[in-house]
Amino acid sequence: MASAIILALILELHGGSSSEMSGHRTAVLVVLDGLGDRPHPDLNGQTPLQAAKTPTFDRLAKEGQSGLMEVLGPGITPGSDAAHLTLFGYDFKETYPGRGPLEALGAGLPSKPGDVAFRSNFATVDENLIVVDRRAGREFTPEEHRILEEALKDIEVEGVKIHFIATVEHRGALVLEGEGLSGAITDNDPHETGKRILESKAKVPEAEKTAQVVNKLVDISYQRLKDLDMNREREARGLPPANILLLRGSGKHGEIPTLQDRYGISSVCLAGGALYIGCAKYVGMKHIPVEGQTGTIDTNFDGIAEKAIESINSGVNYLFIHIKAPDNASHDMNPEEKVLAIEKTDEMVGKIVQSVGDKIVLAVLGDHTSPCSVGEHTSDPVPVVLWSNFIRPDTVTQFSEMHAPSGALHTIRGIDIMPILLGYAGYIGKVGA
């Protein structure tokens, strides 16, 4: 984040105060998760983005600037979380806190700098703490979630407060709040059945206390959960009891400047998946829920467009919209569904541009490539289109992986898109006189 810190210093020294920002545009980032792809035989050798009918994206390309983006750098395959922190302008090498804090924030469990967070599973162990089912049967009713959350309330170990939330099925998030905590500890999750749960161990000396707290709280979770009536009822229904917490992905919520700190901007996130909401909250964005924004192909595209238009009309400075469906299709190796996800997103963006195009600077891009032929993230650069009604157009007239390289953006880095958007939108002051 060296360059970001220097930039912040320069802005402090030479201008860029937020009071000068009236009348500026909303910078809008639309991420189609896993958008980048490769030619696919089922699509006559086209990529899903080429094969999709995308009148809006093609208009953006014609009137705006296209390019490619190395999200994390040449040859690096981006994970979604590292990719998103980068797209928000943060150097992931210095700011990536681990999965725990991002998932916890995304799940709606507050954390703050200094806290340590985990992803958790309800699991089933026998009396020797041998793992019988890492997901405790996977099925949970809302009432069971409530009972389990209640049972795990008000735990405090060595002055460290424990906060827990159940999320989807067996999953949850857990936050340690206290002094002198470290994220550098090992999982208690053995990651396979038939093994005893592990002692969490410190990876660095400063993490001894945290590992000790975790081992005690896991023991407490077993003591509190194993005899719950709810578990007897589950067993009666043929389901394994949820009698212990498995923890993984520990990470410390870092001391990072928010977008407000860095640029003096307000920012809003419209996303369905917990991880993306978590990344957005981690940099200080406000998450506005949209009914039916599920992160699937059936997400409420119309509702997202409406809420986006409302946010832009309200004058928010930066708006992040996340569409998960293309990546789901990629992982399912389903190019036709990816085409559909792209077409639906194109229609959604079309409504936004139609309604409030004169108030925005817009970038549409992928956070990584996920070829349907591979079913996983890969390191290929992703296509980007940048548009505003005042931007100099280039010669590109379609949005695709094949057309983007001819555009005026050439190849940018993932970390560049935030300053590019904010520069055009008017939120970065002049440096020097």
Next chain:
Amino acid sequence: MASAIILALILELHGGSSSEMSGHRTAVLVVLDGLGDRPHPDLNGQTPLQAAKTPTFDRLAKEGQSGLMEVLGPGITPGSDAAHLTLFGYDFKETYPGRGPLEALGAGLPSKPGDVAFRSNFATVDENLIVVDRRAGREFTPEEHRILEEALKDIEVEGVKIHFIATVEHRGALVLEGEGLSGAITDNDPHETGKRILESKAKVPEAEKTAQVVNKLVDISYQRLKDLDMNREREARGLPPANILLLRGSGKHGEIPTLQDRYGISSVCLAGGALYIGCAKYVGMKHIPVEGQTGTIDTNFDGIAEKAIESINSGVNYLFIHIKAPDNASHDMNPEEKVLAIEKTDEMVGKIVQSVGDKIVLAVLGDHTSPCSVGEHTSDPVPVVLWSNFIRPDTVTQFSEMHAPSGALHTIRGIDIMPILLGYAGYIGKVGA
């Protein structure tokens, strides 16, 4: 400047001495200030550079290489001073000294590393030092300038020598020469009338002495100026007396290597505006005055071309030509005048290429974008064309913001143009064997 220092070290280790440079080209940088623009309705949706008739620039594009330049970095709007230091190959974050030293050097007042410099105003204060007129009526005769300079001669405060020069109207520059000075002090200029002049304050402990010196010298300026006969005569003519100095833009002349230090090259600047001359002198260039080089649309283009040809024929290694007129037209939101400024510069460059094209490597570019539709600097990249009679041409055949992205340079950073020019001109030695 880390990379520059590394480059200098490499050159020291592996060659590039100036004695081997006979027969090399003159690297010529022509900056059209504020050249970059956006499509403008008054120009049928073209940019001024597109609309201008530029046979020479188009020839350079056809025979040379085009590209875009992010002057300070993506999204950053460049000020002219930070931009020029960058174009000369210096990292502005480490070398930008503040406005004072650059303006002082540009005004012809020498300063050297360790000195602290200011921009100054002659102002009018009442007997309680309340500012009545921040510009003391703005009108000054050459004789009044002489009298005021004379009155402010031979001031020394606590071992610090004061040097002063009057420049245009009420403006001037002032340099402190001595040991242990700091630029981190506040202005004494309250920046509005009806307020008492401010005490200059140290922003850091090391600046206490400098703030004290400044406060004493401002008091001395008042004592020496208030009773001048000249001021009685101004009052008799209905003009406010020039009875005090307002100081602003303090900055310390840093310890930076000159172009000679870094590359072993001689360098010459042809510029009209004080700030650009100052930037050039700051990195060690020799400023050669051209009669009538005013920095306006009526600047002496022919005189600049003649002096450029003379300098190139004399074998200077690096020549910087600054044309201010396009930016003036941008700030006036006058696209037709910007077209004219570009056409006149094209003609000027044509004369140079016609006469000494076989002796140069030439870059023509903007230092920032200043859209006529905006009237201010913006963060859009600027177009660049690079030419020499030996350079590999690309497929671009016109010089414009729209054609440049298709060129062989793709997108470079501002800090890259100096080594690119000097590399082609033969002033950067081979690295390794």
